[in-house]
C-alpha cells in the first residue's frame with residue numbers, strides 16, 4: 035500500500051467512525067437492566083432452546099443485539115463498577131466483590147446523567163452491590179435494602195426477590211415529576227446461585243433450575259417493561275439490557291463464576307433499544323460492557339467524559355477491536371494466579387501461567403487450545419496484554435485513610451500475606467479444589483459439620499492462602515456450635531486480607547456469639563472504621579451484650595439515622611427496648627416495622643415475629659403471642675427463639691405436653707447444635723433437669739466439640 039493510499043484509508047475510516055446512523059435523543063428516559071449471572075448462550079435471543087423468555091425476545095426484536103459482548107470481570111461488583119464508570123477494573127480500582135471501593139472522585143454514568151439534569155434511581159437485588167461499596171455514586175435514589183436471612187451467610191448469597199426490587203423501582207419512577215428526564219437502573223439476581231426459581235418456573239424447569247431462574251428474571255423484566263409502556267415511557271426510552279457476567283455450569287470445571295475467563299463466564303447478552311425503534315438487527319463485532327456509558331452519552335447527543343475505555347456502539351467502528359477481561363479472584367481467594375484475557379470477536383487469548391488461545395468461529399465452547407501452534411493472534415495479543423500497565427492492588431487496605439483509622443484501633447500490625455506475585459499455580463491445574471469446596475458446603479447444609487470441616491482443613495493444609503476455604507471453615511464451625519474455633523478460623527482470613535469489611539463484621543459477630551464482648555466491641559469499631567455495611571448493627575448488639583443499654587440505643591438510632599427504613603435497625607431498637615423493659619417503646623418499633631413490611635409487601639424479617647410474640651406474651655395476650663411465635667417458626671425454622679418462646683408460653687399456660695412437642699419439633703426441623711442448646715436451656719428454665727440433661731447428652735453425641743455459648747441464640 036502506498037503512503038497516499040494508507041492516508042486515504044485512515045481518512046475514510048475516520049469518516050466511517052464519525053458517521054452517525056441514528057439521530058440523537060436528548061433527555062430520553064434511560065433504562066438500564068442488568069440480570070446477574072446470565073450467560074448469553076442460555077437465552078433464545080442467542081439461539082438457546084432450553085428456556086422461554088418472551089419479554090426479552092420482544093425487547094431484542096426492537097433492539098440492536100450484540101453477539102460478542104464481553105464482561106470486564108466475571109464478578110458482580112467489579113463488573114458493575116466497569117459498567118458504571120466506563121473504565122477497566124485496574125482504572126476504576128474495583129477488582130473484587132469485597133475489599134475494594136469505588137472512589138467518590140470517579141465519574142459514573144449516574145453522576146454524568148445527574149449533571150445533565152436527570153433524576154437517577156437504582157434498585158439492586160444483591161448485597162454485594164450495597165452502597166457502602168461506592169457503586170451507588172451519582173444515584174439520587176438507591177434501593178439496596180437486601181437483608182441476610184441468617185447471620186454468617188456467605189455474602190454472595192445475600193439477595194432479595196427480583197419482583198420486590200422491581201416494585202421498588204416502579205415506585206420511584208412513579209414518584210417523579212412528569213416530564214423530568216430520568217435514569218433507572220434495575221438489577222435482578224435470580225440466575226445467581228443457589229438456583230431456586232419461584233413457581234411456576236420451579237415446576238416448569240424442574241431439573242433445570244438455572245434456566246428456571248432465567249425464566250423468572252424474564253417475567254420480572256416483562257413486568258417492568260409493561261409498567262414503562264403503561265406510563266407511555268417505553269417507546270421514547272433508551273433501554274439497555276445486559277448481564278454482568280456468565281456462569282460456568284461445569285463447562286471447564288467451574289460451576290459458578292469468578293475463577294476462569296472462558297467464554298461461558300465473560301460473554302453476556304447486550305441489547306440496545308433506541309427511542310422509536312421498530313426493527314432490530316444483530317452485530318458481531320467485539321463489544322464490551324465499558325461501551326455502555328459512551329453509547330448512552332452518544333444516544334443523548336452528549337459528549338462522554340474523556341478517557342473512557344470503551345466507545346459508542348452507535349457509530350460504525352473502524353479497525354480491529356480487542357476487549358479486555360480480568361479476574362483477580364483466583365489469586366485473592368485461592369492463592370492461584372490471576373488471569374486476564376483479550377478477545378476480538380473471533381480469537382480469545384487467555385493470559386495465564388500456561389496461556390491459551392481459542393477460535394470462537396470454529397470452537398465456540400473453547401475445547402481446543404491453539405496456543406501450542408502460536409498462531410499470529412496468539413503472539414500479538416500476548417504482546418499487547420504483557421505491555422499493558424495493569425497494576426495489582428491489594429484489597430482492603432489500599433486506602434491510606436482507612437489504614438490510618440485501623441492502625442489507631444490497633445489493627446493492621448501484620449501486612450497482607452499478599453499471595454506473592456510469582457510462580458502462582460495456574461487455576462486450570464487446581465480447579466479440582468472447587469469440587470471439594472462444594473462437597474464441604476453440601477455436607478454442611480446436610481448437617482455433617484465434622485466431615486465438612488475436615489475437607490476444608492485438608493484444603494487449607496495444601497493451600498494455606500485459600501481465603502474462601504477459611505471463610506467457609508468459619509461458617510461451618512459456627513453452625514457446628516463452635517464459635518470460638520470459628521472465630522480463630524476467621525482471624526486467619528483477616529490475616530490474609532486485613533481490613534476486609536465483611537470479615538471484620540464477622541469477627542465482631544462471632545466474638546459476641548462466643549461471649550467475648552470486649553473483642554466484639556473492638557472488631558465492631560474496626561468494621562465501622564472501614565465503613566462496613568452492618569457495622570452499626572453489630573456495634574449496637576455488642577453494646578447491649580455489655581449491658582450498655584444507653585449506648586446500644588444510641589447506635590440503633592444512628593443506624594436509623596443512616597436509613598430510617600432499615601428493617602434490621604428497627605429490629606435492633608425493638609430488641610433493645612424490650613431488654614430495657616420498655617414494652618411500649620418496643621411495641622411501637624415493631625409497629626413501625628410492620629408498616630414498612632406491609633408497604634413494601636416484604637416477607638417477615640428474622641426475629642420480627644419472635645419479638646412480637648415475646649412482647650404480647652408479657653402483656654398477657656397469650657393467644658396472639660402464640661400465633662406470632664408460630665409465624666416465626668414457619669418463616670425461620672432455624673431460629674431457636676421462635677420455638678423456645680412458644681414452648682415457654684405453653685408451659686406458663688400449664689400446657690407442658692405442647693411445650694415438649696414444640697421443642698421436639700424444633701430439633702427435628704432444625705437439627706443443629708444451636709437448637710439443642712436452646713432446648714436444654716429452655717428445660718433449665720422449666721426446671722426439668724432430666725430433660726435438659728437428656729438433650730445435652732444427645733447434642734454431645736451428635737456434635738462432638740460443640741459448646742453452648744450460654745448466650746441467647748441470636
Ligand SMILES: [Zn+2]
Pocket residue numbers: 070071109110111278279
Ligand atoms: Zn454478578
